[in-house]
Amino acid sequence: MTITTILEKLPYGEPFLFVDTLEYIDEQKVTGSFTFRPEMDCYKGHFKGYPVTPGVLLTEVMAQIGLVCLGIYLTGGPEGMSFGLTSTQVEFMRPVLPGEKVTVTGEKIYFRFGKLKCRVMMTNAKGEEVSSGEIAGMIVQPVRNS
Amino acid sequence: MDKVTLLATIKEVVAPYTKNPEALATLNEDTDFIRDLKINSANLVDVVLDVEEKFNIVIDNDSMEKMINVRSAMEVVENKLAAP
Numbered sequence: 001m002t003i004t005t006i007l008e009k010l011p012y013g014e015p016f017l018f019v020d021t022l023e024y025i026d027e028q029k030v031t032g033s034f035t036f037r038p039e040m041d042c043y044k045g046h047f048k049g050y051p052v053t054p055g056v057l058l059t060e061v062m063a064q065i066g067l068v069c070l071g072i073y074l075t076g077g078p079e080g081m082s083f084g085l086t087s088t089q090v091e092f093m094r095p096v097l098p099g100e101k102v103t104v105t106g107e108k109i110y111f112r113f114g115k116l117k118c119r120v121m122m123t124n125a126k127g128e129e130v131s132s133g134e135i136a137g138m139i140v141q142p143v144r145n146s
Numbered sequence: 147m148d149k150v151t152l153l154a155t156i157k158e159v160v161a162p163y164t165k166n167p168e169a170l171a172t173l174n175e176d177t178d179f180i181r182d183l184k185i186n187s188a189n190l191v192d193v194v195l196d197v198e199e200k201f202n203i204v205i206d207n208d209s210m211e212k213m214i215n216v217r218s219a220m221e222v223v224e225n226k227l228a229a230p
Contacts, residue, residue, distance in 0.1 A: 086188035113210050115191040138188050 001076065006069050009077035015041070018061040023103075025073050030106045032065035038098035053096040058122060058131050059088055066106025066120035067135045074111055075139065084140040086115065090133030094124065101125050106135075114139040147227065152220050159196045163189045175217040201227065 003022045010019060022032040036053050043051035063085060071083050096102060102125075106118040117136040124130050147155075157173050164170045165184035169177060179185045185193060194210050197203075197219065203226040205213075213219045 086186075110195065112195060113191045113207065115188055136188065138191075 001073055006072050006077070009072050010064070010068065011082060012064065016060075018057070018064045019069065022065070022069060025069065027074065028108050030066060030070045030073070031103065032069060033101055033103045034061050034065070035101040036096060036098055040098070043098050051098050053098070053100070055090075055092050055131075058092065058096060058102075059090050059135075061102060062090065062104050062106070062120040062122055062131065062133070063088070063135050063137070065104040067116060067118050067137050070106050070108060070118060071111075071116045071137060071139075074108075074116065080142070081139055082142040083116075083137045085135070085137050087136045088133065090120075090131055090135070092131045094128060094130045096124065096130055102130060109134065147224075149220070152223060153216065155200060156197070156216055156219055156223075159200055160185065160193055163193055173216060175220065176215065178215045179219075180214065197223065203227065 003025060006022060006025065007019065010017065012018070018034050019032055020034045022030060024031040042054055042057060046052060046054045068083050075081070102122050104120060104122050106120045109117040109119055115136060115138045117134060120135050121132040122130045153173075153175070157170070160173075160179065160183060161170060163183070163185045166182065169182040169184075177183060179190060179193065180187070194205055194213060198205050201223050203223065205222060205226070209222045209226075213222055
């Protein structure tokens with residue numbers, strides 16, 4: 001599966017798409033990047049007068065690139081299926097400011113019985129480690145409000 | 147491996163994943179992983195992977211689906227150990 005196909009199959013849209021591009025992917029590993037646009041709404045309140053990217057959004061970028069992109073590659077992104085986040089264990093080492101580009105690397109720990117668990121690391125443009133941890137998700141039927 | 151040791155080993159494996167310490171304390175062959183131990187389906191995968199590692203066996207999809215309680219988990223392990 002090509003990188004273009006994976007990006008097309010991502011289930012996210014604005015304002016919650018946190019993958020700009022993938023640089024590399026195989027069955028074990030994925031690398032991709034995202035730039036936090038300074039005009040994003042979250043910076044208006046996190047924090048007041050002192051914009052810093054919220055940790056939950058760093059986690060989201062790590063999950064979208066390091067887990068979901070790899071999951072689509074491994075499963076072929078079958079129609080009608082979705083990924084449900086099941087656990088995150090993430091440490092944060094450095095702040096990410098508006099406009100910063102981050103690079104995420106996800107490495108498969110296992111993909112068994114429909115559950116994918118990855119070791120995920122995020123670095124900034126200087127190559128410094130921003131955050132790292134383990135994130136897992138499972139293939140699920142999409143949940144829709146009726 | 148005798149049943150007592152097998153049961154004790156399974157108890158050890160599920161301990162970190164259970165949300166119900168009381169059911170863990172009284173764990174027996176009838177204990178259900180989801181209903182009694184309150185282990186969610188995502189963590190059930192980790193339980194099965196830990197069982198594989200603990201007993202050095204490989205559990206296939208069909209066996210995994212059978213492992214809903216302590217008794218069925220013990221049966222799966224015994225069968226795999228008998229005929230690897």
